[in-house]
Amino acid sequence: MDGRVDGRAKRATLQTVADEVGVSRTTVSNAYGRPDQLNKALRERIFEAARRLGYPGPDATARSLRRGRAGAIGLVFTETLSYAFADPYSVGFLRGVAEVAEESGTGLLLIPMPPGSGDPETAVRNAVVDGFCLYCVPGGHPAKELIRARGLPLVTTDETDDPSIPYVGIDERGSARMAAEHIVRLGHRRVAVMVDHVSGPGTTGPATLDEQRASDCADLRGRLAGYRDALDEVGVAWESVRVVAAGRNSRTAAASQSAHILDVAERPTAVLAIGDVLALGVLDACEQRGLVPGRDISVVGFDDVPEAERARLTTVRQPMGEKGRMAGRLVLEPPREEKVPRIKLPTELVVRTTTGPAPR
Amino acid sequence: MDGRVDGRAKRATLQTVADEVGVSRTTVSNAYGRPDQLNKALRERIFEAARRLGYPGPDATARSLRRGRAGAIGLVFTETLSYAFADPYSVGFLRGVAEVAEESGTGLLLIPMPPGSGDPETAVRNAVVDGFCLYCVPGGHPAKELIRARGLPLVTTDETDDPSIPYVGIDERGSARMAAEHIVRLGHRRVAVMVDHVSGPGTTGPATLDEQRASDCADLRGRLAGYRDALDEVGVAWESVRVVAAGRNSRTAAASQSAHILDVAERPTAVLAIGDVLALGVLDACEQRGLVPGRDISVVGFDDVPEAERARLTTVRQPMGEKGRMAGRLVLEPPREEKVPRIKLPTELVVRTTTGPAPR
DNA sequence: TTGAAAGCGCTACCAT
DNA sequence: ATGGTAGCGCTTTCAA
Secondary structure (H helix, E strand, C coil): CCCHHHHHCCCHHHHHHHHHHHHHHHHHHHHCCCCCHHHHHHHHHHHHHHHCCCCCCCCHHHHHHHHHCCCEEEEECCHHHHHHHHHHHHHHHHHHHHHHHHCCCEEEEEECCCCCCHHHHHHHHHHHCCCEECCCCCCCCCCHHHHHHHCCCECCCCCCCCCCCCCCCCCCCHHHHHHHHHHHCCCCCCCEEEECCCCCCCCEEEEEHHHHCCCHHHHHHHHHHHHHHHHHCCCCCCHHEEEEEECCCCCHHHHHHHHHHCCCCCCCCCECCCCCHHHHHHHHHHHHHHCCCCCCCEECCCEHHHHHHHHHCCCEECCHHHHHHHHHHHHHHHCCCCCCEEEEEECCCCCCCCCCCCCC | CCCCHCCCCCCCCCHHHHHHHHHCHHHHHHHHHHHHHHCCCCCCCEEEEEHCCCCCCEEEEEEEHHHHCCCCEEEECCCHHHHHHHCHHHHHHHHHHHHHHHHHEEEEEECCCCCCCCCCHHHHHHHHCCEEEEEEECCCCHHHHHHHHHHCEEECCCCCCCCCCEEECCHHHHHHHHHHHHHHHHCCCCCEEECCCCCCCCCEEECCCHHHHHHCCCHHHHHHHHHHHHHHHHCCCCCCEEECCCCCCCCHHHHCCCCHCCCCCCEEEEECCCCCCHHHHHHHHHHHCCCCCCCCEEEEEECHHHHHCCCCCEEEEECCCHHHHHHHHHCCCCCCCCCCCCEEEEEEEEECCCCCCCCC
């Protein structure tokens, strides 16, 4: 019957103000949204009445509903926001999206969707947005279908997604290959790989081949395949490559799990990390052990986060900001063509001082 | 007349599906929102019809309007999101807010409101949120009034704000004083201060007393006052303290503006930076000049960001995450009491190796 | 278990 | 320059 029964407090509305001033709702609405549609004096009178009545201005939700525009784009994360913010790579991507959002007066709705917490369906359903960026949402994640189902513009940054979803990213495999080729060219043959996690988050230590293949993260699989490509080329069997999971994408986690790489007989001479944050952790571990990167051991990262330069880390640079900007634009102004955009941005090997010739 | 004229595409709605299945809107609504209100078979039939008709599920905006809940809390920034994300301190705060938001299935709407870009009024008015966190919004910023006017729960982290706004923060002045007292106790008397900016962003170099006083950022003024307290105590005239603006809160900016501190006759023996990011920049500049922190010059930061530990930076630790969590909670469940909460979280001086006795 | 009615608060359109 | 009308798409209450 009456919405008020829902427990909402009675509040002043457009109508209240209109009645008070003795004009129509339209006019009050115009006072806020189209100042040029009424004369200044009336507008002032309306605002004055609004103040008196404690009318807070047009309701944002109602306005969105009527206008058919939410004024926000949704960023979906499957990790906790805490992690998302913690990695400078993510931050770079977000900055990119934010830039284009800012330009069009659009907000960014962060939609946390970590494994245990809450119901992904509800989170997606209730998000008041004009489109979504899927950001590190693994292939099989339930959120993906829900989001598609909402029928809003959608962009993903995850490589092997459904080809019907617009995509912006990099050539994961080729880029990883560059990193590994660099190492191989320097003569390294005993190589280890550091990843965040293969199966669920939290799993640490060496990962079996099966586990690697089972990873739900396409980007990860792509990078591993790239490493493998380069190693195959020189006859290094992938089975001989120890793949170690840090458990999560954190510098300290990587440092501690580095024990599985550094403290073993026949220590690898090179470590490929699938992200700079992990690589920096490996470097920390090296330092603790008195190993000099570039001389005693070589370390290559991925991303080229700001901190990588300071650490003189050899890494693969990907244009994180540009990725974010492209993704943002694609959501804000979906191309009308039939063809689904699939954009690959260029990457580049940045050689600094953490890599050097393989020690004999 | 007809809303469709607005240019919106015709889409399937609840009603469409209801008609197709031959039930009422209520029943379809229940199928989505209250599964226990109808039998399984009917629910399936409804979903099936929805699929066939391309009905994307209940519209989030309409649902929000009807329910009176937006399902998001607004985070207002007056800098570009790019900067906001770039500082680990901000990130720590955001992580805190995110944590409590996640727990209650609430999203975070980032509302960019940088000086030049777009209209703050529009941004605030259109934000579909249940409350706001004001985050580094200077005292006189127009956004503040607009947000208040919306009448939603509101929390600020900026100290000397309107006392009618719930506040969570730290004792800026006392904390800064701790930092300066530490320096003073080590015998330093020639002291410089590094700030991000006093007046508008972008102003760099030494700042006059008038400029310092005119700063619109209460936190900054509080910290400067704290430094001054400690220096006054030992007879160091504040006029003799060179306050240098980096122009913005960035490590590289601080490094380059450090010239105004390090490359002058009678070089200061200690530098107080109002944030760790700036302090790290000062350290970079010291390194370039071959100055050893803790021996040739002392540097103190503020915040205790993760990077500070790695750099062995002496600093004032503030609980950024806790600040965020408290702020989030205060917005999500505004206390019903009359008294406006004003929470000050504890801080702590963390002495590492960038400070040492004043060189003679 | 299902449905009819009653709006949530607003803005676009057209007419005056 | 101002107003009347007609919904935007949904959920809730109450009754059947």
